Amino acid sequence: MGIIRTWIEPVVAGTQVASSFYDTALLMVVRNHYNKTINNISYPTNSSNEEMLQKAISNFYIIYNVIMGLTPFLSAYILAKIGEKTSIKITICVPLLGYLISRMFLLFVIIWEWPVEVIFGSAALNGLTGWFTTYWAGVMTWASLCSSERRRSLRLIIIEMVYGLAGFVGSLVSGHIFVYLNITNQQGTILVCCSIGCYALSVLYSIFVLRTPQEEHCCSETTRLLKDSSNTTIQTNSLDDLPFISKCFLITMFTSAVLFNVAFTATEDVINVFVLKEPLNWGPVDVGYGYAAAYMTYITSFLGVLFLSKCTSDLGLIAIGMVSFSSGLLMMAFVHWTYMYYVARVLMMFSQIPTPTIRSVISKHIKGSSYGKVFVALQLAIEIVSVSASAGFNKLYQATLNWYSGFCFIIFSILGFVSIIPISIAACTEWLRSGQQNISENANTCQVPDSDDPCSSTDHQPIH
Incomplete structure (x- = not known):
């Protein structure tokens, strides 16, 4: 039971x-x-209505x-700093409360017809309480502390799979709830109420049930490594003490993550509007199915990590996902x-x-006490750059709407390959770092090379 509570x-x-x-409720309410x-303000038969609607929705988003x-x-x-000094639950509970409120x-917009603005x-309230940036960094930190280094990639992708599976189920039924279950003929009321109810349950669980990994001792291996002050591997280095070559490694990982997520975020933003227009012209049910197809990639990505990790490294897995x-x-x-939309989603099966x-x-190259700060910094970099670029890409989509509406996806694809x-x-x-580490280890175990065996050694003691 103790482990379950973590x-x-x-x-x-x-x-x-x-x-x-x-997400489904908001998109359909904004569209309506x-x-x-x-x-x-214009005739329903006006051929420019669809273009005006596309631009209005795009500008809103x-x-x-x-x-x-x-x-x-x-x-x-x-x-993140408060969570580091008190409890990591801060980075999870506070954003969830922001989501809930x-x-x-x-709901007020639907029932009382408040302005959609x-x-x-x-959105501002949600952002000020940390939003997904803080929440997801907290989840990743939690999962990292509760996993050994060897199984960490699998552990994090399992979290992503749960995320995707839940999104798949929710999206699959959301369109039907929006259309068929309503109060006083106001579309979306039941759907939004269900959303608020799920947020409330998550908040209650995280406050009253969830216990921090340190309290439940669920990750003794990680804790032991963090407390072992004599361990000289890169895992125990603080950010300031990292060797130059390791800092270069982290910078490249940050850069790749930011570039990839710029393309990823912009793609999802444009697709949300793209599917509402001709030739697809989706309604609420189709929108829900489309979201569900997107979330299926979390499940296929988990299976990809589960099987491909046996024959390739973490960096190889990343490259496979980006190509997909x-x-x-x-x-x-x-x-x-x-x-054709679903065929494209099949090709993107490893995109998560x-x-x-x-x-x-990244977590394998820093000490555990830095997880929270580093993951928040990474998420902030991703969000700030992605949001800024996404605004520009949405404007590009509007500009190419009548010429070739799929042009943006070609740009995003190129950016994905660049990442x-x-x-x-x-x-x-990493290859250079491993080479340096091997040289260092050899230097520590071999003082004077023998003509036949460089590490022969009954005569020489290891250097400490």
Whole structure:
């Protein structure tokens, strides 16, 4: 029972089901709002209505994502520091409370017909309480502390799989709930209420049930390594004490993660709008299925790590995931029918591998007490750059809407392939570091080489 109380998976599952409900509800409420507004100021048969609707929804999400992505900059690192000094639960509970309160705003928009711009205020509140930046960094830190170095990549991808499976289930039913279950003919009321309920359960579990890894001693191997002051491997180095070659390695990993997530975030933002227009012209049910297909990649990525990790390294897994993602995007650029969308998603089956594996690799090069700060810094870098670039990519999508709406996906695909370059550099850096470490070990065990055996040794004692 003690080990069960350290499981972070129920929090991840409940929160992601809630988020998938909310994402579908928000997209359809925003679409209905601007569709009604545009029809009131122009003739329904006007051929430009669809273009106006696409631009209105796109502009809404540009502002929404910018607010949501930049406001955590004020609080994420502070929460990480507080969590480091008190309890890691701070970085999980505070963002979840922010989610719970801010998601209620959409319910007010639906029931009392508040202006849809109220959602910008809820985004600011969500960001100021840490948002996904702090929450996910806390989850990854928790999982890292509860896993051995050897199994850490698998442990983190299991968390991602739970995240994706919960999102898949939530998205699969969200469209049906939006259409068929309503109160007073207001579409989305039950769906938003279900979302708020799931957030409430996650908050209660994280506050009253979840116990920190240190309290339950669930990760004795990791704790032992962190407390072993005589261990000279890179695991126990603080950030300031890392060798230059290791700092270069971490920089390349950060760069690759940021580039990849810029392409990833921009892709999901544009797809949300892309599927609402011709030729796909999806409704609430199809939107839910589309989200579910996206979440399926978390499950296939987990299976990929489970089987491919036996024959390749972490850096190899990252490269495979990036190639899978970029190839699927090339296919997405030429989607004209719904079945082609799902074919593109199949090609992207390993697209969730890179980011958690990068976190795993980084965690193996720093000491455990730095996990929280480093993961928050990584998530902040990803969010700030991704949100800024996403706004520009959304404008590019609007500019190419009538020319070739899939052009953006070609750009994102190129960016995905470019993100492989830092991984290649990191692989070379790791090879050099391993070479230096081997030389150092040989120097410590061999004082004077013999003509026949460089390490012969009854006559020489190891240097301490």
